[in-house]
Amino acid sequence: MTQRVFRTICCGILGTVFVVGLFAQGFTHYPYALQFREFPNAAPSSMHLLGTDGLGRDFFARVIYGTRVSLLLAPAAALLATAIAAVLGGVAGLRGGWLETLILATADLSMSLPLLFVLIALRAFLPLDVSPVLSVVATFVTLGLLGWPSSLRLVCAASRNLRQSDHLLLARATGYSNSQMLFRQVIPHLRPIFLAQFWISIPLFILTEATLSMLGLGVMEPLPSWGNLLRGSEDFSAMSANPWRLVPLFLLVLTVICFQFVLPSSEELT
Amino acid sequence: MWGYLRIALLFILGCTTATRGGEEPSELHFCLHGEPKTFNPILVDDEASENIRYLTGGVLIRVNRQTQAMEPGLAESWKVSKDGRTITFQLRKGLYFSDGTPFSSEDVAHTMRSLMDPQTHSATGDAFRSGPGTIEVQTPSADVVVVRFPAPVAGLERLFDQVAILSSKSPKKEMSVLGPYYVSEYKAGSYVLLRRNPNYWKHDARGNPLPYIEIIRLDIQRNRDIELMRFRRGELQLINRVDAEQFERLQKENPAVARNAGTGLDGEEMWFNQTSSPTLQEYKRKWFQQTEFRRAVSMAINRVDLSRVVFDGFATPAFGPVSPSNQFWFNSSLPAPKHDLQGAQALLSRAGFRLEGGNLKDPAGNRVEFTLITNSGNTAREKMATMIQQDLAELGISMKVVTLDFPSLIERITRTFDYDACLLGLVNTDLDPNGQLTVWLSSGENHQWNPNEKTPATAWEAEIDRLMREQASLSNEKLRKAKFDRVQEIVAEQQPFIYLVNKNALSAVSAEVVGASPVALNPQVFWNIDTLRLNNSREVGAKQ
Numbered sequence: 001m002t003q004r005v006f007r008t009i010c011c012g013i014l015g016t017v018f019v020v021g022l023f024a025q026g027f028t029h030y031p032y033a034l035q036f037r038e039f040p041n042a043a044p045s046s047m048h049l050l051g052t053d054g055l056g057r058d059f060f061a062r063v064i065y066g067t068r069v070s071l072l073l074a075p076a077a078a079l080l081a082t083a084i085a086a087v088l089g090g091v092a093g094l095r096g097g098w099l100e101t102l103i104l105a106t107a108d109l110s111m112s113l114p115l116l117f118v119l120i121a122l123r124a125f126l127p128l129d130v131s132p133v134l135s136v137v138a139t140f141v142t143l144g145l146l147g148w149p150s151s152l153r154l155v156c157a158a159s160r161n162l163r164q165s166d167h168l169l170l171a172r173a174t175g176y177s178n179s180q181m182l183f184r185q186v187i188p189h190l191r192p193i194f195l196a197q198f199w200i201s202i203p204l205f206i207l208t209e210a211t212l213s214m215l216g217l218g219v220m221e222p223l224p225s226w227g228n229l230l231r232g233s234e235d236f237s238a239m240s241a242n243p244w245r246l247v248p249l250f251l252l253v254l255t256v257i258c259f260q261f262v263l264p265s266s267e268e269l270t
Numbered sequence: 271m272w273g274y275l276r277i278a279l280l281f282i283l284g285c286t287t288a289t290r291g292g293e294e295p296s297e298l299h300f301c302l303h304g305e306p307k308t309f310n311p312i313l314v315d316d317e318a319s320e321n322i323r324y325l326t327g328g329v330l331i332r333v334n335r336q337t338q339a340m341e342p343g344l345a346e347s348w349k350v351s352k353d354g355r356t357i358t359f360q361l362r363k364g365l366y367f368s369d370g371t372p373f374s375s376e377d378v379a380h381t382m383r384s385l386m387d388p389q390t391h392s393a394t395g396d397a398f399r400s401g402p403g404t405i406e407v408q409t410p411s412a413d414v415v416v417v418r419f420p421a422p423v424a425g426l427e428r429l430f431d432q433v434a435i436l437s438s439k440s441p442k443k444e445m446s447v448l449g450p451y452y453v454s455e456y457k458a459g460s461y462v463l464l465r466r467n468p469n470y471w472k473h474d475a476r477g478n479p480l481p482y483i484e485i486i487r488l489d490i491q492r493n494r495d496i497e498l499m500r501f502r503r504g505e506l507q508l509i510n511r512v513d514a515e516q517f518e519r520l521q522k523e524n525p526a527v528a529r530n531a532g533t534g535l536d537g538e539e540m541w542f543n544q545t546s547s548p549t550l551q552e553y554k555r556k557w558f559q560q561t562e563f564r565r566a567v568s569m570a571i572n573r574v575d576l577s578r579v580v581f582d583g584f585a586t587p588a589f590g591p592v593s594p595s596n597q598f599w600f601n602s603s604l605p606a607p608k609h610d611l612q613g614a615q616a617l618l619s620r621a622g623f624r625l626e627g628g629n630l631k632d633p634a635g636n637r638v639e640f641t642l643i644t645n646s647g648n649t650a651r652e653k654m655a656t657m658i659q660q661d662l663a664e665l666g667i668s669m670k671v672v673t674l675d676f677p678s679l680i681e682r683i684t685r686t687f688d689y690d691a692c693l694l695g696l697v698n699t700d701l702d703p704n705g706q707l708t709v710w711l712s713s714g715e716n717h718q719w720n721p722n723e724k725t726p727a728t729a730w731e732a733e734i735d736r737l738m739r740e741q742a743s744l745s746n747e748k749l750r751k752a753k754f755d756r757v758q759e760i761v762a763e764q765q766p767f768i769y770l771v772n773k774n775a776l777s778a779v780s781a782e783v784v785g786a787s788p789v790a791l792n793p794q795v796f797w798n799i800d801t802l803r804l805n806n807s808r809e810v811g812a813k814q
Contacts, residue, residue: 033660034660035656035657035660037575037578037579037657040579054579054580054653055579055653055656055657056579120675128641128643128670128672128688128689128690129639129640129641129670129690130670131670132670135672220670220671220672220673221652221655221656221659221671221673222656222659222671231649241519
């Protein structure tokens, strides 16, 4: 009962955050990039609900537009990573043999690469004249393309168990074709794992984007994201003087907690 | 009775003597912002090593950082020949290195030979290389040295401010020094401990030996926030170079410790890629090579806003390649940079650009858009780039900002030339324009907008080449100044670099430190290290 209530509350919070991000224009009349240079670092007021940043940009507008960037693209990257993990992990687990060894070795190799340095190197190779929107999409696609190996190992282990299970043997004996086996037996059995991996990856990608932005390599200015908004929190004394600047951090923590609560429990998975 | 009293008196005296003897020697703490790469003064090419060289090295001539005038150091006097090729030093007598080795003209000769040896690859030595050939050093006596260069060296005396004299005889080699301190301990990645050189030649007006402070501990600390936190806690007494945001907060907390020495030598600038790189589209190259385009961009940038918003007012709009704090070489007749949108629009329309639906288009109909690159992690530069983006949007120019890690950025601006425009800072350590020769000569590697040109690409670059070569071959400072003033005028007209701001020289000095008077020149806060004192501690001067 308690868990269900928590889950409902978390879904409500996530839904609200998503809606505000998606329809940002309806919640603020300030463009996120407009600089009010006479009022840099202003405190919250009726004109600027969360004050302004160092360049005089409305901080509330930047937070809700930043929500859009982080909360729409992180699930997309998570979907991509989970899809890659599902296909490769499924094939490796169900086929076994040299193919499984090869795929697992590739996953191990990918996991041993320092993700941050790979992202920095990839960013350096991107053409310079891409728009900020395209750049942010490229960042999240890269995250999705590099974020599959840990999910893959889990999917592969589950598929291997499934391959040796009695009901798959029975289905094969009944004369199911490969596609029937895949859609009627394999995918329904692995769906909870796919879902869990998808939900786990979202906060992970939000945090990775935040880290990249902290390094100045994430979402390009003037486009806001939770990550680049959090860059101001590097300086603790500045933050303690302007605590409202911690709103993106609060939203990030709240969202990550909510994602954890809406995840299916281990009992549900089994 | 008297016996007990005598014992008691002796005990009290003994206690007093023990307390005095147990006093901590005066110790000054501040930070180096990187690992010193070398303690050999002739190999210095990084800021941390340069600071160590300043604190430990004895030089023949010292540039006074406050007056910017030259003062005698190890040389009592000097004379430069009319042709600017020979300098004769009269050395001080009876001086010793920190390890007790006597100082003589042989040491100067040894230093100059080592410095100019091509195998040494000394950046300091490169400044003396004005022409092909080798230097000749003669030592007619133990206190006279004559150094003859193959070609005239402009501003020759000032260059000796960077030449710390090495001992030719000491077994300690470069660790034996003639400056106020010597390196006593070094723990890589942690600290450098300097102790007072007992053989330092300088004395104060009352005849007390200098420096006053016994020990300097230089902690190696790259993180500026941690440095500031330690300063606030009283663990550090100085911070050399505080950024504007930190300075403002420090000023609010304790105005006495925040020291603003006014406009510094360092500047921030942007430039357009004018190279013939195949990665740059032809129509963009045409814009970037047009003087009207560059001037229009320059006029559209609101430098006053950049100074006020990004640097909290601790910067001044930049005029040109020389900061106003460089008293002699700054050309004060240059026009002040103006934010003039209408003027910029007029220049662009004269060059055939037109505004269509809020977008600027060139005569061929291409939309004017380009990318500005800068190094990631530098918040001030990222803010400046974002403000320039909004300023140029008012002209209908679409500018994208891309931050790159430093090695990728350097690769693009020096090797692949795959970029449109770049925003970076210029760190000026040398007051003399000869230090900027590789920037202004069209054949120079640091001629950033179009490096290593075989022949000057434009008439104005050819004129700059001629003027820079002429000033470098003259020994008359007034004539040199006239030539370099003209260079500054051409740069202001042509805007190959769009100078943005000159940052103020900001520092922090604890109330414990007496005698600090930070200046714009490096090292801003400890340039007069030998006369600094610490409150409430045992110093050499205090003992007298």
